[in-house]
Amino acid sequence: xxxxxxxxxxxxxxxxxxxxxxxxxxxxxxxxxxxxxxxxxxxxxxxxxxxxxxxxxxxxxxxxxxxxxxxxxxx
Numbered sequence: 001x002x003x004x005x006x007x008x009x010x011x012x013x014x015x016x017x018x019x020x021x022x023x024x025x026x027x028x029x030x031x032x033x034x035x036x037x038x039x040x041x042x043x044x045x046x047x048x049x050x051x052x053x054x055x056x057x058x059x060x061x062x063x064x065x066x067x068x069x070x071x072x073x074x075x
Contacts, residue, residue: 002038012072019073026052028072 003011008031017028029052033043036056044055054072057064 003035008032008035017073022050025073026050029054032072 011031012028015024015028015031017025019025029045033045033054033056036043041056041058042060046053046055
């Protein structure tokens with residue numbers, strides 16, 4: 001069964017992904033990656049200085065006509 005949006009948001013909030021806590025931010029990225037993949041979205045994660053960076057697209061690869069940039073951490 002797929003996770004519904006309210007459950008996803010509750011789980012992300014519970015992680016408390018504060019910018020200074022890389023481990024929690026990475027957990028939020030991992031959760032969102034699993035959610036998107038369950039929805040059929042192509043994802044890739046790269047690591048930069050211990051931080052996970054999530055790319056997601058309806059196609060494959062990192063080249064797209066439209067880019068949406070979002071933060072999972074709380075500054």
